[in-house]
Amino acid sequence: MSTSNTNATLVKLEQAHGTVMIFAWIVFASTGILFARYGRLLRFGEKSKLFGADIWFQMHRSILILAVITTLIGLVIVLVKGDNETVEHNRDKSRLTAHRVLGFIIVGSALLQVGMGLFRCGPQSPSRFIFNWIxxxxxIIAFVFSIPTLFLVASVLQNNQxxxxxxxxxxxxxIVIIVIVLEIIKFRCQLMPSTIEIKNEN
Structure with a gap:
């Protein structure tokens, strides 16, 4: 295979990896986390069930399963690419190394989440709060790490940077704006029962 063909293949693999990971973390992970954080509190689909569980939970689980699947696809793509570097790119190796390290931490965290989800204790278990916090x-660690990971690789691109x-x-x-807005809504929702109780007492 000629150098130009090899280079074109590597570029396509990089683009595929980036596209898949953007979908995994910008689209799926952020949406799934928002459902987990605010779906129940904002009573999303509280009057309906989907396969025996609350809709917010099923949305949370399904979307984050997609995030894990796409993350693993992205990992496979980058492993296929290996350490080969595209010819025209003379990029900051330290940033790429940091990107790889953070990427593997994220993949490990995603797999750990799947394992914990499969073997989680029941809602009434005394150990449930431990599972919830872990x-x-x-x-949160995986999602927070995904942000600099994306920025690191974007900073070394020569095209479309x-x-x-x-x-x-x-x-x-x-993400910051929507979290602030939803936190305000959540706070107001939590105040409502107290306000109703005070009115009833009066």
Whole structure:
């Protein structure tokens, strides 16, 4: 295979890896986490069940399963690519190394989440709070790590770097804004029962 053909294949693998990971973490992971955090509190689908469970939980689980699957696909793609570097790229090796390290931490966290989900204790178990905290912590770590991981690889691109950095920045800002808005709504929802009780007492 000629150098140009090899280089074209490597570029396609890199693009495929990036596309899959963007879907995994910008689309699926962030949406699934929002369902977990706010679906129950905001009473999303509280009057209906889907396969015997609350709709918010089924949405949370299904979307994050997609996140794990796409993450593993992205991992396979980058393993197929190996350590081969595209010819025209003279990129910052330290940033790429940091990207890889964070990426493997994220993949490990995603697999750990799947394992914990499969073997989680029942809702009434005395150990349930331990599972909840570990599950939440690992999920937050994976998601938080995904942000610099995406920015690191975007910073070494030669093509479309500015556009991707803008998209990632807007996405990060959107996550912050939507979390603030939902936290305010959550706070107001939690105040409502107390307000009703006070009115009833009066």
């Amino acid at each position: 599950h939440r912590s690992v999920g 500015t556009g991707l950095m803008i998209i990632l920045s807007l996405w990060a800002a959107w």
